[in-house]
Amino acid sequence: MAKVDPSLVAHLPLFAGFSTEELGDLLREARSVRFAKNSAIFEEGEDAHTFFVLLHGHVRASKTTPSGEQVVVRYVSPGETFGVAMAIGLPNYPATATAVDDSVVLAWPASTWPRLVAKFPALATNTLQTIGSRLQETHTRVVEMSTQQVEQRVAHALLRLAKQSGRKVEHGVEIDFPISRQDIAQMTGTTLHTVSRILSGWESRGLIEGGRQRIVLREPHNLSVLAEAIQGEDVPPDRP
Amino acid sequence: MAKVDPSLVAHLPLFAGFSTEELGDLLREARSVRFAKNSAIFEEGEDAHTFFVLLHGHVRASKTTPSGEQVVVRYVSPGETFGVAMAIGLPNYPATATAVDDSVVLAWPASTWPRLVAKFPALATNTLQTIGSRLQETHTRVVEMSTQQVEQRVAHALLRLAKQSGRKVEHGVEIDFPISRQDIAQMTGTTLHTVSRILSGWESRGLIEGGRQRIVLREPHNLSVLAEAIQGEDVPPDRP
DNA sequence: CGCCGGTGTTGCGCCAGCGCAAACTTCCGC
DNA sequence: GCGGAAGTTTGCGCTGGCGCAACACCGGCG
Numbered sequence: 001m002a003k004v005d006p007s008l009v010a011h012l013p014l015f016a017g018f019s020t021e022e023l024g025d026l027l028r029e030a031r032s033v034r035f036a037k038n039s040a041i042f043e044e045g046e047d048a049h050t051f052f053v054l055l056h057g058h059v060r061a062s063k064t065t066p067s068g069e070q071v072v073v074r075y076v077s078p079g080e081t082f083g084v085a086m087a088i089g090l091p092n093y094p095a096t097a098t099a100v101d102d103s104v105v106l107a108w109p110a111s112t113w114p115r116l117v118a119k120f121p122a123l124a125t126n127t128l129q130t131i132g133s134r135l136q137e138t139h140t141r142v143v144e145m146s147t148q149q150v151e152q153r154v155a156h157a158l159l160r161l162a163k164q165s166g167r168k169v170e171h172g173v174e175i176d177f178p179i180s181r182q183d184i185a186q187m188t189g190t191t192l193h194t195v196s197r198i199l200s201g202w203e204s205r206g207l208i209e210g211g212r213q214r215i216v217l218r219e220p221h222n223l224s225v226l227a228e229a230i231q232g233e234d235v236p237p238d239r240p
Numbered sequence: 241m242a243k244v245d246p247s248l249v250a251h252l253p254l255f256a257g258f259s260t261e262e263l264g265d266l267l268r269e270a271r272s273v274r275f276a277k278n279s280a281i282f283e284e285g286e287d288a289h290t291f292f293v294l295l296h297g298h299v300r301a302s303k304t305t306p307s308g309e310q311v312v313v314r315y316v317s318p319g320e321t322f323g324v325a326m327a328i329g330l331p332n333y334p335a336t337a338t339a340v341d342d343s344v345v346l347a348w349p350a351s352t353w354p355r356l357v358a359k360f361p362a363l364a365t366n367t368l369q370t371i372g373s374r375l376q377e378t379h380t381r382v383v384e385m386s387t388q389q390v391e392q393r394v395a396h397a398l399l400r401l402a403k404q405s406g407r408k409v410e411h412g413v414e415i416d417f418p419i420s421r422q423d424i425a426q427m428t429g430t431t432l433h434t435v436s437r438i439l440s441g442w443e444s445r446g447l448i449e450g451g452r453q454r455i456v457l458r459e460p461h462n463l464s465v466l467a468e469a470i471q472g473e474d475v476p477p478d479r480p
Numbered sequence: 481c482g483c484c485g486g487t488g489t490t491g492c493g494c495c496a497g498c499g500c501a502a503a504c505t506t507c508c509g510c
Numbered sequence: 511g512c513g514g515a516a517g518t519t520t521g522c523g524c525t526g527g528c529g530c531a532a533c534a535c536c537g538g539c540g
Binding site: 124 | 305382385
Binding site for chain 2: 517518519
């Protein structure tokens with residue numbers, strides 16, 4: 001637990017439209033907490049006692065099916081909120097959050113939410129925007145899973161990861177946190193075997209450079225070409 | 241365009257926590273509009289000039305891919321909001337809305353949203369809850385598409401449709417609006433051929449009763465058994 | 481420094497579901 | 511009541527991607 005400098009977080013979408021004093025008010029109620037790499041921040045089903053803003057590091061949100069398979073819901077980047085279950089009326093977390101890297105978060109007790117929202121209405125509208133974009137992204141994912149082949153989906157996933165967490169590196173853009181083939185499989189609805197095969201193929205074509213929990217995009221452009229590959233070039237069957 | 245009786249809509253989630261006068265205020269700004277079966281309410285990409293509450297009928301929200309394939313995002317039931325793009329900061333509708341039945345909606349000009357939210361903060365929090373549940377549902381869909389076979393996904397889709405729009409009928413529960421095999425395919429990420437085969441199979445087993453744009457669930461229970469069918473009964477592979 | 485567990489690669493066989501094609505049924509408009 | 515369009519069913523062959531299995535690699539720890 002530590003004090004947080006308001007100026008460091010003032011630009012985050014969640015705090016848009018807040019004055020310095022208001023921001024101070026808000027931050028006074030938060031604790032700053034550190035989570036070690038691979039530690040759980042909260043578990044699916046646990047009661048949603050806290051909501052978070054990620055300050056540093058990366059967090060994976062995932063859901064587990066009754067039969068034990070995991071699906072990655074999203075990766076959280078610094079500046080984003082997560083664990084806002086109670087804001088949308090859920091008493092329990094709908095997913096598990098794991099720090100994939102050493103991470104630092106701001107944490108508010110969920111019980112403060114109603115009071116904070118009443119005091120700062122912008123909090124509700126800002127959160128609405130955030131949840132709205134996530135809904136959009138998730139719909140995009142559904143559309144991709146419905147219409148595209150595995151290879152294209154993986155390409156899209158990598159490009160998205162690179163955009164949101166890419167670090168420029170000598171020969172391209174590297175995804176800035178440890179990510180396994182298994183993780184990518186769980187993001188795209190396929191198996192680690194298939195992902196491995198696809199990445200191997202791309203690596204031999206020079207599109208990417210792989211490694212243990214590590215991926216570098218060497219030719220993002222050619223990758224996006226691959227991602228948009230058309231399968232049905234003919235006229236779409238319309239509705240009446 | 242017509243007046244709307246506040247008492248008819250007071251119980252809707254969007255208006256939770258509103259006094260009768262406040263509700264009157266809100267409704268005064270809305271028009272009531274009728275859409276004929278199969279008419280478009282708005283199109284994907286169009287600027288989001290209006291937001292809606294469905295009073296009567298059923299509306300399909302769908303997205304179209306660059307290559308022309310359609311994916312059904314959801315079916316809207318009476319009492320639900322739709323077209324709230326601007327509330328989440330989008331200038332354009334992210335999907336197309338089509339009346340699948342003769343439908344009646346309440347329509348507000350999008351331009352009134354900021355003023356309404358400022359005046360009635362509950363509007364923001366209620367919408368947040370709504371969008372939040374939709375996000376949950378969409379995540380569920382992603383998980384299903386990632387882990388289940390087509391047959392199970394179709395079973396889930398039918399059960400969900402029956403729950404939200406089922407009409408009790410002599411031999412079971414009928415889905416209360418016209419829905420084609422194609423529609424179901426677009427909800428579950430498969431083809432109308434596969435859906436047709438699956439439904440035929442179920443019909444011959446007496447689980448359902450089909451017809452042109454019509455489905456009756458005769459044995460919902462057995463259908464849910466089918467939906468939960470386990471493929472990997474073994475121990476799940478954990479993370480470290 | 482050598483072992484060991486987690487991670488990644490690759491070959492092989494199989495099958496769920498797709499694509500194509502053709503026929504059939506139902507509804508609607510004329 | 512007749513024609514045609516939309517929706518549905520069904521057969522058939524093919525293939526993308528899965529499941530299994532074996533192996534290779536890397537990095538950390540004792």
